[in-house]
Amino acid sequence: MIPVVKTIDEVRKYVKSWRREGLSVGLVPTMGFLHEGHRSLIDRAVSENDRVVVSDFVNPTQFGPGEDLEAYPRDLERDAALCEEAGAALIFNPEPEEMYRGALTTVSVDKLTKVLCGKSRPVHFDGVCTVVSKLFNIVTPDRAYFGQKDAQQLCVVRKMVKDLNFDIEVIGCPIVREADGLAKSSRNTYLSPEERKAALCLSRALSAGRAAVDSGESSAGAVKAIVRAEIEKEPLARIDYVEAVDMDTFEDAETVRAPFLAAVAVYIGKTRLIDNFIIE
Ligand code: AMP
DSSP: OOOEEOSHHHHHHHHHHHHHTTOOEEEEEEOSSOOHHHHHHHHHHHHHOSEEEEEEOOOGGGSOTTSSTTTSOOOHHHHHHHHHHHTOOEEEOOOHHHHHTTOOOOOOOOSTTSSTHHHHOTTHHHHHHHHHHHHHHHHOOSEEEEEGGGHHHHHHHHHHHHHTTOOOEEEEEOOOBOTTSOBOOGGGGGOOHHHHHHTHHHHHHHHHHHHHHHTTOOBHHHHHHHHHHHHHTOTTEEEEEEEEEETTTOOBOSBOOSSEEEEEEEEETTEEEEEEEEEO
């Protein structure tokens, strides 16, 4: 059975022994309740590294007050079975105490974190950057794998790695979707059957935006309007944001020019879902 390790010291022991053998190490940071989106990251990591560590940690510092920290779904046993089947070497599943006992330090990336999800989730990216920095220092991977599902997170982590000189290659992986288009997410489990149908408005709207780009629409404002109009047709949806930005700067895009990110966050009932498309 794949080892499930609770302490930083134990992770370090494993990694040191692998390093002594000259093995490469990949890291897949997750909050658990793993699905095929996570699995795609683990598969890629297993194919590119000798040993893969999956962190499985519902990181409290990236949740704001009133968000779903307590309700966040957890199933370590199922996660362990998935990681084992995928060929990962180790699961790191610390308690919050192990990660944050007495901690006074926060890692913060400016500017890129003030827009899109950062507007409605002001503490979120500090929590992400701090925990990812800690995981990088604990596991010291050669490569770390992140999903394009959280496109802003991927860009913020890339910037942090560059600015803080982490000697780690950050690898972005495509969005894995359900057969009907909904982006896979641990939070999809919150949706009632009626909300699950309504949640399709995100991918439908982004597909409409993408189709407009593919047929020559070059105004970012027009693309946003198409996406917004499609979501607004869904009575159970409440838009948090519909944005189109330059992916290097996260400044509003006027024209659709690569690297371009169109991203949405939408409440379906109480569940906040995100999705996006990228022109690279
Ligand atoms: P989470 O457990 O939601 O924090 O996600 C852990 C990692 O898996 C992040 O890098 C996510 O971007 C990635 N991920 C989550 N859902 C998907 C998906 N549907 N497709 C690809 N990657 C995903």
